[in-house]
Amino acid sequence: MLGLKFETATSWVEVARNGLQQVLTDHAFAEQKAASNAVSIIINYSEETDLVRAMSDIAIEEMEHFKMVHEFMVERGMVLGREQTNDYAKHLHTYFKKTKDRTDALIQRLLIAALIEARSCERFKVFSENIEDENLSEFYRDLMVSEANHYTVFLGFARKFQDRKVVDQKWEGLLAYEAEFMKNRGTSAKVHG
Numbered sequence: 117m118l119g120l121k122f123e124t125a126t127s128w129v130e131v132a133r134n135g136l137q138q139v140l141t142d143h144a145f146a147e148q149k150a151a152s153n154a155v156s157i158i159i160n161y162s163e164e165t166d167l168v169r170a171m172s173d174i175a176i177e178e179m180e181h182f183k184m185v186h187e188f189m190v191e192r193g194m195v196l197g198r199e200q201t202n203d204y205a206k207h208l209h210t211y212f213k214k215t216k217d218r219t220d221a222l223i224q225r226l227l228i229a230a231l232i233e234a235r236s237c238e239r240f241k242v243f244s245e246n247i248e249d250e251n252l253s254e255f256y257r258d259l260m261v262s263e264a265n266h267y268t269v270f271l272g273f274a275r276k277f278q279d280r281k282v283v284d285q286k287w288e289g290l291l292a293y294e295a296e297f298m299k300n301r302g303t304s305a306k307v308h309g
Contacts, residue, residue, distance in 0.1 A: 118234040118267065119287075121295035128239070128302040129246040135305025136252075137189070141197035142306040144185040146236070149202065150266075151178035153229055161222060170269050177262060188255060204297075204308035205232060211293045212286075223274050223283060227290055230270035232308075235294070237263035239307055 132139045154175035158168050186196055208231060212224040240260035244253045275283050301309060 118238055118264070119291055120234055120238055121291050122298040124239055124242045124298075125302055126242060126246050129243055131303060131309075132243060132305050133247060133249075137194045137197065138305040139307065140185055140189050140194065142200065142202075142309070144182050144189070144196055145199045146202065146232075146307050147178050147182040147185060149205070150229070150232070151175045151182065153225070154178065157222070157225060161218075167273055170273065174266055174269065177266075181259060181262065184255075184259075200306075202308070204235075204301075204306075207297050208232065208290070208294060211290050219277055223278050223286065226270045226274035226277075227283070227287055230267050230274065230287075231290055231294055233263045233267035233270060235298075235308055237267060 151174075154171040158171045158175070161167055189196060205228070208228045212228075215221050215224070237260050240256040240263060244256040244260060247253050247256075271287070274287070303309070
């Protein structure tokens with residue numbers, strides 16, 4: 117369903133479990149960045165009413181997820197750590213050449229956001245299915261559904277604003293690019309690490 121070209125090995129779950137506080141901190145900030153991205157799209161494409169509505173919903177939901185992750189940490193006696201750089205997202209942004217064309221720039225942002233949501237969904241699925249902690253498993257299973265919904269929203273809007281064949285070609289290229297990068301991941305306690 118997600119179209120990802122590389123699957124996360126279950127060995128990542130052990131890395132994540134052993135660095136749970138780091139994973140949760142990374143996850144919390146990823147949710148905050150996703151909310152910020154949605155708000156930024158609203159600011160830059162405010163004339164697109166349907167897009168603004170969808171991004172408003174996503175921004176609110178992502179901040180709710182931030183709060184949920186933070187509360188989950190507090191309940192377990194953890195403190196939200198400091199934000200760290202997200203080399204995964206930075207790497208995805210290097211795939212596309214910078215453009216001054218507003219539509220192309222929007223398509224790029226939507227496709228990158230769709231891929232981040234798809235990979236998060238996949239990681240949450242792997243985590244929820246392979247972690248012994250039932251509360252943690254349920255927590256990530258529930259979040260997995262939201263990530264999948266966000267993925268479809270972003271990809272759907274990309275296909276709305278540009279010819280579907282063109283968008284799908286860009287999407288396939290981005291998926292292949294991401295898959296190559298992910299082959300060397302899975303060793304750090306980060307959502308996309």
